Amino acid sequence: MRTKRSPLVLATAMLSFFGAMAQPELHFDKNIAVTRQGNDLDLAWAGGLNYPQISRIDLDLDGAKDLVFFDRTDNRLITLINTPGGGTSTYTITRDFDEQWPFRELHDWALFRDYDCDGKEDIFSYSQAGFSVYRNTSTNDELSFELLKFRVNCEYVFTDGSSQTTNLFISSEDLPGFADIDGDGDMDVLTFAQLGSYVQYYKNQSMEEYGSCDSLDFVLTNACWGRFAESAATNDVTLDAACPFQIPNPEMGPEPAHEGSLEGSPEDRAHTGSTVTPIDLDGDGVKDLLLGDISYPNLVALYNGGTVDDSHMTSFEVGFPADDVPVHLPVFPAPFHLDVDDDGDGDLLVSPNSRSLAQNFKGVWYFQNTGSDAAPNFEFQEEDVFQSRMIEVGQGAYPILFDHNSDGRMDLIVANEGYFDPTGDYIGKLMLLENTGTLSEPAFEVITDDYMGLSTSGIGTAMYPAFADLDGDGDKDMYIGDLEGNMHLFVNVAAGPVAQFQLTQPNVTYGNGTVIDLGRQVTPHFVDFDNDGLQDLVVGEQNGNLNYLHNDGTASAPSWTLVTDSLGFARTTTPFGSGFSVPVFFSGPDGQRQLLVASETGTLWHYSSSDWSPTSHWTLEDESYLDLREGFRTGLAAHDFTGDGVADFVIGNFRGGVSFWRSDGTSSIARRSAEPVLFAYPNPTTGRVEIDLKGDVPVGSRIVVRNALGQMILDRSFRSGHVVVDLGEQADGIYSICCEGPGRRYAPVRVLLSRRSH
Numbered sequence: 001m002r003t004k005r006s007p008l009v010l011a012t013a014m015l016s017f018f019g020a021m022a023q024p025e026l027h028f029d030k031n032i033a034v035t036r037q038g039n040d041l042d043l044a045w046a047g048g049l050n051y052p053q054i055s056r057i058d059l060d061l062d063g064a065k066d067l068v069f070f071d072r073t074d075n076r077l078i079t080l081i082n083t084p085g086g087g088t089s090t091y092t093i094t095r096d097f098d099e100q101w102p103f104r105e106l107h108d109w110a111l112f113r114d115y116d117c118d119g120k121e122d123i124f125s126y127s128q129a130g131f132s133v134y135r136n137t138s139t140n141d142e143l144s145f146e147l148l149k150f151r152v153n154c155e156y157v158f159t160d161g162s163s164q165t166t167n168l169f170i171s172s173e174d175l176p177g178f179a180d181i182d183g184d185g186d187m188d189v190l191t192f193a194q195l196g197s198y199v200q201y202y203k204n205q206s207m208e209e210y211g212s213c214d215s216l217d218f219v220l221t222n223a224c225w226g227r228f229a230e231s232a233a234t235n236d237v238t239l240d241a242a243c244p245f246q247i248p249n250p251e252m253g254p255e256p257a258h259e260g261s262l263e264g265s266p267e268d269r270a271h272t273g274s275t276v277t278p279i280d281l282d283g284d285g286v287k288d289l290l291l292g293d294i295s296y297p298n299l300v301a302l303y304n305g306g307t308v309d310d311s312h313m314t315s316f317e318v319g320f321p322a323d324d325v326p327v328h329l330p331v332f333p334a335p336f337h338l339d340v341d342d343d344g345d346g347d348l349l350v351s352p353n354s355r356s357l358a359q360n361f362k363g364v365w366y367f368q369n370t371g372s373d374a375a376p377n378f379e380f381q382e383e384d385v386f387q388s389r390m391i392e393v394g395q396g397a398y399p400i401l402f403d404h405n406s407d408g409r410m411d412l413i414v415a416n417e418g419y420f421d422p423t424g425d426y427i428g429k430l431m432l433l434e435n436t437g438t439l440s441e442p443a444f445e446v447i448t449d450d451y452m453g454l455s456t457s458g459i460g461t462a463m464y465p466a467f468a469d470l471d472g473d474g475d476k477d478m479y480i481g482d483l484e485g486n487m488h489l490f491v492n493v494a495a496g497p498v499a500q501f502q503l504t505q506p507n508v509t510y511g512n513g514t515v516i517d518l519g520r521q522v523t524p525h526f527v528d529f530d531n532d533g534l535q536d537l538v539v540g541e542q543n544g545n546l547n548y549l550h551n552d553g554t555a556s557a558p559s560w561t562l563v564t565d566s567l568g569f570a571r572t573t574t575p576f577g578s579g580f581s582v583p584v585f586f587s588g589p590d591g592q593r594q595l596l597v598a599s600e601t602g603t604l605w606h607y608s609s610s611d612w613s614p615t616s617h618w619t620l621e622d623e624s625y626l627d628l629r630e631g632f633r634t635g636l637a638a639h640d641f642t643g644d645g646v647a648d649f650v651i652g653n654f655r656g657g658v659s660f661w662r663s664d665g666t667s668s669i670a671r672r673s674a675e676p677v678l679f680a681y682p683n684p685t686t687g688r689v690e691i692d693l694k695g696d697v698p699v700g701s702r703i704v705v706r707n708a709l710g711q712m713i714l715d716r717s718f719r720s721g722h723v724v725v726d727l728g729e730q731a732d733g734i735y736s737i738c739c740e741g742p743g744r745r746y747a748p749v750r751v752l753l754s755r756r757s758h
Contacts, residue, residue, distance in 0.1 A: 026628070026661040026662065026663060028659060029661070030092070032442055034443070035445050036445070041389050043080075043091075043386060043389040044390060045093065045657075045660045046389075046659075047630060047655060047658065048390055048392050048655035048657020049364060049390070050352075050358075050363065050656060051071055051072040051351065051360075052069035052070060052072075052351050053109055053110060053175065053334065053351070053353070054069055054364075055338065056338050056340075057112045057121040060081055061142075061143060064084075065082060065339070067080040067340070068080075068112060070106060070110040071631075072108070072353070073355070073632060074631040075108070077103045077106070079095075079096075079097050080093060080386070081094045099748075100143060101738075105708065105736070106125045108125070109172070110125040111125075111178060113187065114136075115133070115178075115186075115213070115216060118136075120138055122135050124178060126172050129151075129169055130170055131151070131168070131176075132149060133148045133149045147712070148216075152218070154202055155219040155220065159248075170191050171273070173353075174191060175276060175334050177276040177277055177278040177289070179278040181201060181225075181311075182203060182308050182309070184207045185207050186204040186207045186213040186215075187204055187213070187216075188203050188204045189201075189202040190276050196229075197229040197231060198229055198230075200223055200224075201220070201311075202218040203218065203221040204216065220247060222250040223246050226311045226312065227239065227240055227311075227312050228241055229241035230293070235291070235296045237302065237313075239313055251309070273332065274293050275291065277292075279337050281376060282303060288313075290335045292333040292353060293332065297328045298327055299335060300317065301316060302315075321367065324379055325380035329352055329358070332358060335349070336349045336351070345372050345373045345376070346369055346376070347367060347378070349364060349365065350365040351365070357420075359420045361387060361392050361393065362384040362387065363420075364384060364386055364387055365380070365385070366380075367379060367380055368381050391657055392657055393414050393415075393429070393656045394419035395426065396415075396418070397654075397655075398415040398416070398464055398635030398652050399414050399651070400415060400467075400637060401639050402467045402476065403476075404432060404434065405499070406497040406498070408439070409436075409438070410435055410442075411434050411435045412637060414431040414658060415465060416430075416462075416656060417462045418462070427461070428455060428460055430463060431446065431451065432447040459482050459488060460484075462482060464482075465478050465479065465481075466478070466480075466481070466525055467479075467526070469535075470489070470491075471556050476492055477489065481521075481523055482522070483520060483521055484520065485519045485521075485522050487507075487518075487522065487524055488505065488506050488507065489505035489506075490502060490504065491504040509560075510562065511552055511553070511559040511560060518539050518541050520541060521580065523583070524538075525539070525540070525582075525584060525585065529612070529614070534551040536549060537560065538583050539583075540580070540581030540582050540583050542579065543579050543581075545566055545567075545570070546567040546568065546570050546571075547562065547564070564614055568616065569617045570597060574752070575752070576601075578600055581599060582599070582635050583596075583597050584636045586638040594606070595618070599634065603625070603628070604624070604625035604634070606620070606625040607619060607621065628649070630651045630652075636649060636650070637650040637651075642662050644664065646663035648663050678691065678737065678739050679691065679692040683752060684751070684752035684753070685752070687726055687728030687753065688724065688725075689727060689751055690722070691722065691725065692722050693739055701739055702739075702740055703725065704740050705737050713730060725737075727753050730753060732753050734751070734752055735750065737751055
């Protein structure tokens, strides 16, 4: 049995963080038990799903197809390994492939399809008005890919019969259909035209030209495949629609004799977004279609009454499947036809292809195929397959520490930005996970997903709690920050050990009576910043800065003064985002104060200071602490759950899930292995980048730089521990710098090139 080195064993990823001080080792731990109503959540720490595109591929090369979810929320792949047993319950979360190239480079959409008939799924992903293809080059013991084509071209044929070579256009919002449409063995493409309401058919000439399926040589052979049109204003379908821009001699038959209409004729205007899934729904050997539309909750099924040489949609079904539970997923449902239960025939998974404002916690519908591929029969099973086995709080997940029952075992509150509601108004809630384990072996039970009934409090979405004893009675009270930048005081009025809160002061004020307003989406954190025995407030916000409110009051009556809205001049804002700072102060392995700030980019920003003066410039040690990147807009709870004296991390993300990273003691420089660790500085840079490699440099190593699209722009041999590269001729953006040695590829470092950097 093969032994894999997990790239997510993040042993002391950056030596520069604390100099020679000891560093934590963090390991993703999927086995921390979580239950809900007596049921084990075996995918609890998977990190949530919002808007996933779903494919299968053999990741661990054991012969069984695993599942990959490319989530459009944060352009991230979530991977589930297929274990023996069959059915959906046998998949288990893995983080072994987080650093697999090019997984972190994919964006907008990604589908895994085997185009070259070698039994290994390749990657098709959006790139600049088209798509890139990464060929699966895996061997028997190593998963690997190569960039085959950055942007796939086609021969585009015009109405007069002339043609030109150009990119095969697919928008960043549409999902194309990759399938063998004509039954000749190679993979063709169906996609909506850039203008209009018609599906274009791009025939792959691989079999015709080369006698094999291993090429991507596309020609537009029908501008109105299937002889139908979708309305530009709705998801209505017209059969036998006129095709005003058909090419000469289209392969799939002549112009229809009868010209239909869409309450007139289809408008020739920009297409707004559809998903195209070719599938044989009636077992006649020709491809039918399932269509999803960006503004509608249903799937439309079109039935092909023609042949592979003359496709002709002759009927349709507006609520598929009409003979079972029709799909209803506001908005933009995308169907994925794959054998998820390993019984040999393709099932149907449906999820939103949106980026926001869609179902975010019950959004993976599972229809099991109880028939066969020749005669499929899709029966509805559940609306949250896989999600129901996760800690899933909709949009946004922010874990906060709170021992709610005073038993000495730290519990977790998970705040969110909101659960989707069909009315269009998100519902904000807090989830309580009670620690039912021990001081060294934590285990959690979901007690409620609406702690203290706060969803009806009127505070709204994006509630973020913080806990401290503010009235001097020995128990923890609660502040809640809200979307509008205010905070609200809830006093703990419990007669016993289990906290019970009562709203005492809506819209907490400064000492002078003015209501505290700190921007938007504030994240309060209590800390005795100046060591005077009173809890002060450090508050993050959407803009990415940190606000420092000093407590001028007493142990039983706090009084707040805003000292600065630029504490330490720490700021998580980048040229590409707002910031969304979430501050967490905690004690490092040496007992000294540490500050990590979770951010919109999804990384943890680490700051240090010699005196922690609120008016001094703190040192930004790194923008990606231990290279922990859990997705977009993260939150962090740091606590020693495992009793080894070092903080474990619970990290939330915008997909509405959390992950658990356990500490395994400390590791000093003397105990570090020789595993190379890469440093690149300055970061951001205006062009010049110095690269250091700590640890042994394997013979034959090289430095490889790729742009955000995965294109290699530099490949240089690397014989010593230091090299300088110049990116001055490249466009501003994010660049990935990696050390590649014989037989392996080490975790990359991402550098921001910006001429605005100082």
